[in-house]
Amino acid sequence: MRQLSEHDASFIYSDSAHANSNVTLLHIYDQSTAPGGVVRFKQIQAHVTSRLERLPHLREKILRVPLDLDYPYWIEDSNFNINHHVHHIALPKPGDWRQFCIQCARIHTRPLDLQRPLWEMYVIEGLDSFLDLPVGSFAVLIKIHHAAINMASGAEITSLLHDLTPTTAPPPPPAPWFPEEAPGNLLLFCLTGLNLVTFPLRAAQLVGTQWASFQAAVKTLAGEFLTRPNEFPMTRFNTEVSSSRVYETRRFALKDFGAIRALVPSATVNDVVLAVCGGGLRRYLDLQDELPDTSLVAAAPITVRSGEPSERRSNYAFVRVALSTHLADPVERLAAIQAASSSSAVMAQAVSARELSNLAQHAPSVAIAATSKMLRAASAQLGNWVPLANCTITNVPGARMPLYLQGARLTHMSAIMPISDGMGLVFSVTGYNDQIAISFTACAEQLPDPAVFAQCLRDSFQELFALANAAPRAVGRTQKTPAARVKKVAKKKVSPA
Template sequence: MRQLSEHDAAYIYSDSAHANSNVTLLHIYDQSTAPGGMVRFKQILAHVESRLGQLPVFREKILRVPLDLDYPYWIEDENFDIEYHVRHIALPKPGDWRQFCIQASRIHARPLDLQRPLWEMYVIEGLDSFLDLPVGSFAVLLKIHHAAIDVAHHNQITALLHDLSPDSSPPAPPVPWFPESAPGNLGLLLRAGFNVATFPLRMAQPLRRNWSTLQSAAKTFVGEFLGRAEEFPLTRFNSEVSPHRVFDTRRFALKDFKAIRGLVPGATVNDAVLAVCAGGLRRYLDLQGELPDDSLVAAAPIAVRSADEPGGEASFSWVRVALGTDLGDPVERLAAIQATTSSSAVMAQAVSARELTRLAQHAPSAAIAATSKLLRSASALLGDWTPLANCAIANVPGPQAPLYLQGARLSYLSAIMPVADGMGLVFSVTSYGDMIVVSFTACYEQLPDPEVLAQCLRESFREYLARVRPAARRRPRPAASKALRRVAVAPAPTPGRKAPARRVVA
């Protein structure tokens, strides 16, 4: 039995009927690389069960102290059932991307049962009409509560699923596990009394170490309740959220973003990603007649190293970045973002994209979870105060080397992020191999047409790409002769039916 920290307890306390602290990691696999070209659900179930010992929290549940007199505890679930947590479903026909996004959004929006370990995994087949993905692909959605994410042990979430080689050995039999009995209410109350009595002593050293942080928090508190004017314009995404979520994504070539950054000297790929997201958001709000005159602001989590421990592990912090949505010219917008990010004091300590890629080389899921946890903590601790920013854009470089689940190659990686009151739109930007995936999660009532925002992102990307590849450099199309223009073109023959998709067999 172990007690939650104050930050992890805040995630539990901040959950409400319309906003929870779940993050859902999305993985899509090509099972043609697996032995025999097929991965069975029973293999995945045995694979996960054999590795549960690496993540004890996956067999632990929350035990709250009577009257919430102290922070909750993690205790082992005496009734743990792996088949409750790992589930097998399929999309209905035709099994297209829109259906997948709707299903994933519904799974993400449902709160986790606090009487059980705080995670669920869904193996989804029936992805028969996906474009740009191998035939027979299947998806694995891992939904986990932020309180159960231990960023210090960053590689365990990824290790639960993945290997670095398609030639993985068969899952080992699970190690015998005997859960401990839960303590009674009297024991919990005695612990709570001891913790309350020793609280001043335990807080003395952290108070001295974090005095500057407390000063900043006090300043923020005073500013909020003195009615200080907002530093950025509010939009539809900065109101109370509903319990329903939407999700969509667009994939781009990494080389194109590298070309886009060349439009502005000193710009990075991260700047180019921010600019494309800003352009998409500007287009969407303009279509709704809601584009503010002033620039919108995004909260951008970044990996930083402590100045006191230059050789230590990277942690995550965040900065507010003006997105330049008040600028119509895309290059000017990119230049404004580059000027903001390069002058930030926090960015001076930021880990480079190359180094962060090495940190996330074997743990991309954990890197996504860490940034998501950072963003949710602001909402959990600030409650109903002024919104942190208009939206959040979490950019997490992923591994270049392929990852495998029972021999099936990981071909897509993204995340559905938590949204909260005051910030109903979060972008998740992940890279894997030579692709960049830009996804967004939003409140359904604030964004009833996610396909429109997705198309606005695509058009924003094309706008930048057109600046990189101007029309003057494109090869001119040969002019058709008058005789050819007069020839009636016969309709194309009806394409043959696609080969039946390979399925994940139970």
Template sequence: MRQLSGHDAGYLYADTAHSNANVSLLHIYDQSTAPAGVVRFKQILAHLERRLHRAPLFRQRLQRVPLGLDHPYWVDDENFDLEYHVRHIALPKPGDWRQFCIQASRIHARALDLDRPLWELYVIEGLDSFLDLPVGSFALLLKTHLAAIELGAVSALTSLLHDTCAAATDTGPPEPWFADAAPGRLALVARGAVQSAAAPLRLARPLWRAASHVAPAAAALAREMLLRPENLPPTRFNSVVSPHRVFETRRFSDAEFEAVRQLVPGATLDDAMLAVCGGALRRYLDHHDELPDGHGLSALLPAGHAPDAATDAGPTWRHAGLHTEQADPLVRLASIRDQRQAAPDVVAQALGGREWREAGEQASAAMLAWSRRLAQRAGAELGRRAPPAHCTLTHIPAPAQPQYLCGARLSYYSAILPISDGLGLAFAVTRYDGRVVISPTSCRELMPDPEQFALCLRDSFQEYLGLVAKVVKRPRARRIATTTPTPTPSASAKRGASGRGRRAAG
């Protein structure tokens, strides 16, 4: 039995009917590499059963403390049923990418049963009309909760399921497992009372629960309070989210991203990814005549963990300007490079444990008030508050070597991330097998046209590839200034001045 940390429990307390902290990992396989060229559902079920002992969370459920006196505990699920957690479905014909995105989004949006281990795995067949994936591919969608595992550790689940070669490495029977008895209610009440008495601040738990870690913005606000960044203009994504998720993705070549990075001396691959995502967001908002004039948008990026683990503050987040005010893609990339070089990560300033905790508590209280205002006011009223950022961008770690499941080669790896009120757009970035995959997640009300956003992502990348082609033809390319020039008016502003109508992005 182990207790959830305050940070992990905070994700549970922040869950609502329209927003939860689910994380879904998406794996698509080419089963032509498997023995006999096919993988059966029963094979996957048996394969998973043989590996359950490697990750305790697969067979542990939450045990709440009566009266809410303390954080919940992880205990063995005496009624664990593997076939409840592993489901088998198929897409209807034609089985194309859009159908897959819709199905994956619906699965991701549904809340997990908090009385069972916090995970579900879906084997999805019928993927017969994917343009860039082999016919007969199948997918695995593994859904879990941030209370169970951090984003930085989710790749461990992928590694647990897979082998580095097509040949199976374990074919014997599963290890025997017997559940430990859960503690009694009186024991939990006594333990919670003792801990609350030893730490008076824990008596204020109801407020802390509501305010703590409205993931991921609360930790970012702690940093905001220290750096006091300028007010940011709100966009459609800084609104109350609905329970209906949308997801899309675009795959790019690692080598092409490396070429984009080299367009600006000193730029990194992360800089190039931010520039491409910023260009996509600029195009999408401009397509809807909503691009803020003269104001750049920003993203929240994970920046590691608080320096003192005893503070229980969890991962920290930092701001990164996307420089969407820059119409010139090279200037945008150079500006992103310059901001990274000029502003070292705030975590390196090493706040002391007590200082970090106090900042986190203040930020959580501020975030609670801000979120309540968001929930109470809709539409234009939300635009009166400066948002903490306009999106989140998270790198999901991926295995360095090709991976195999029951002999089927993993050909695609990505993730669907949680969103929350005020932060209704999340980018997941994965790098696997020579590919960079960028996957935006939002909700249907804020992004009713995810295919259009995916096109904006593609066109933003193609714009940079066009510049790469020019540099190859003309080695003496123009030099990019290290100082950011005066922002140019957005296309939407020009249309407003000229009276012209809307044009399609890209």
């Protein structure tokens, strides 16, 4: 039995009828590489069962303290049944890409059963109409609650499922598993009382040893959450969200991002990703006649780990970077992003993550709980929610080498992320093998035409890629590309949300 951290518990408490905290990992496979050219559902189910002991939290469920007097606990599910978590479905004909994205978004949106371990897996067949996939390809979608996963443990789940070669030995029989007995209410009340009694002692220790860092962290977080949102323009993505989601993704060659970053000295692949996302946002909002005169801002979460690896505690700080959507020239935009991402302001925000880490190492529950309570109290005075930025851009760890599931080669990997009121657009960036996938999750009412937005992303990339191949030159901040060389997107109007 383990208690959730304040951060992880917040994902449980923040679930609502129109916004839950599900994270969905999406994998597509070519089964022609498997022995016999076929991978059956029962093989995948047996494969997952044989590896559950490597990630024991997949057999743990939430136990809430009566009256929510304390944070919930992870306990082993004595009624765990793999059939409740691994499912088999197929797309209806013709089974095209748009149907697939709609189905994935629907699965992602459905809330998980809090009476069971907070994850589900879907094996999806019927993908034969995909033009860029071999016949017989199938997908595996893994949905897990954010309270049970961070991006690092998402990589652990990917490792759990896959092998490095297409030929593997049959999975051994699952080891015997005997779940621990769930605690009774009396024990929960005793533990809650102990936490309340020891709180002043832990708070005093925090004040005596980490007061300066605590002040800096509170000041930084208060500024991040309460003052910075006034410094960027509001868009359609910064309003209340509905319960419907849309998802799309586009894949790119990693080497092409390397060619683009040569346009600006010291630019990184991450800078190019930000430039492509910023260019896509500029194009889409321009089509809607909603492009602000000032730059949109993206928030990128940074993981701050604390405690022992077995505790899996993680907290987040946010780094904000201007996407320079007010600049029409794509190379100028990339140069501005490169300058912003390496500026002292961003470095100062990264330091705040280290301060939070120091706090968490000495008194994680006290520091984070106190900070969170202050922010929630201040946020309640301003309204139900305060946007952190116009959108979020987050990295989802992948693998640099080909991966296989029961011999089927993984060909595509992406992610569907949770959104919330005021933050209705999230980009997830996944690197796998020699590819980069840029995916987005959004509220269906705020983004009713995801295929158009996906094309805007593709056009943003192609614009930079064409300039990178035009001449072997680098453009710095003092040497600008003439705006006349930038090909404008056609002014095709799209009905606003």
